[in-house]
Amino acid sequence: MNIMTEAAVEQKVQAGLNEPAVKMKGESVDVHYGEKQALFGVNLDIRENQVTALIGPSGCGKSTFLRCLNRMNDTIDIARVSGKITLDGEDVYDPKIDVVELRARVGMVFQKPNPFPKSIYENVAYGPRIHGLTKNRAELDGIVESSLKKAALWNEVKDRLNESGTGLSGGQQQRLCIARAIAVSPEVILMDEPCSALDPIATAKVEELIDELRENYTIVIVTHSMQQAARVSQRTAMFHIGYLVEEGATEKMFTNPDDKRTQDYITGRFG
Numbered sequence: 001m002n003i004m005t006e007a008a009v010e011q012k013v014q015a016g017l018n019e020p021a022v023k024m025k026g027e028s029v030d031v032h033y034g035e036k037q038a039l040f041g042v043n044l045d046i047r048e049n050q051v052t053a054l055i056g057p058s059g060c061g062k063s064t065f066l067r068c069l070n071r072m073n074d075t076i077d078i079a080r081v082s083g084k085i086t087l088d089g090e091d092v093y094d095p096k097i098d099v100v101e102l103r104a105r106v107g108m109v110f111q112k113p114n115p116f117p118k119s120i121y122e123n124v125a126y127g128p129r130i131h132g133l134t135k136n137r138a139e140l141d142g143i144v145e146s147s148l149k150k151a152a153l154w155n156e157v158k159d160r161l162n163e164s165g166t167g168l169s170g171g172q173q174q175r176l177c178i179a180r181a182i183a184v185s186p187e188v189i190l191m192d193e194p195c196s197a198l199d200p201i202a203t204a205k206v207e208e209l210i211d212e213l214r215e216n217y218t219i220v221i222v223t224h225s226m227q228q229a230a231r232v233s234q235r236t237a238m239f240h241i242g243y244l245v246e247e248g249a250t251e252k253m254f255t256n257p258d259d260k261r262t263q264d265y266i267t268g269r270f271g
């Protein structure tokens, strides 16, 4: 075995031993809505190419934390965020940060599918166009096709790209919204209960898609479904009345959590 090979082996061993890199990091995150505090000193690492599920009873702050990651709370007048949130070590609340660019890097998919009232093609092409990502129509066509393929929707819509996005079924609309997020080459995709408006078959498709997307993106998902968290995520973070109770490997969180509140929540004793 030569030295190069040994070095490569060593690197692999290290990679195997180490946790995936931290892509985003929340440090001492507090959020207030007016006088009311919704998050208290949350510290949470979001790891690269992993699905992190945020779980906890209604009103515990899951969506609030999710919205901190791409500064969607900026759009709520009374919301005030303090502490630090970084993306690849860079403070996303730094005044120098261009929020539009940040939201392209950290995309979002909402609870209710919300395609624009435009054609399927335009829904996906809109982002690359406003971000100036393509030089000509052929390149744009390429992005639309590859985004729809990555969102596992291409085969269902390739013959009707000019029809309205709002005419698709709920599950198709949600995959269209995922394609729209993917089209601007995000690094992180935030999903706020992406399946809550979908039937079980559409839900299964989106869950399968989330699992595939993990290869290329870092994903954070808010979900009320314990089965979904267990099925799609590698890491789980449990929130309770504004506090992060605990976080860890999903398998451990669902079989042997450290905190009784997690145990009670996952076994349906409260929430």
Ligand SMILES: Nc1ncnc2c1ncn2[C@@H]1O[C@H](COP(=O)(O)OP(=O)(O)OP(=O)(O)O)[C@@H](O)[C@H]1O
Pocket (backbone or CB within 6 Å): 033, 038, 056, 057, 058, 059, 060, 061, 062, 063, 064, 065, 076, 078, 222
């Ligand atoms: N726009 C807002 N204005 C005022 N208070 C808000 C706003 N959004 C959330 N809150 C409050 O902040 C707290 C956390 O809400 P958040 O939506 O983050 O919780 P959640 O865990 O995502 O809840 P759910 O599971 O019900 O969606 C709640 O008490 C909620 O009422």
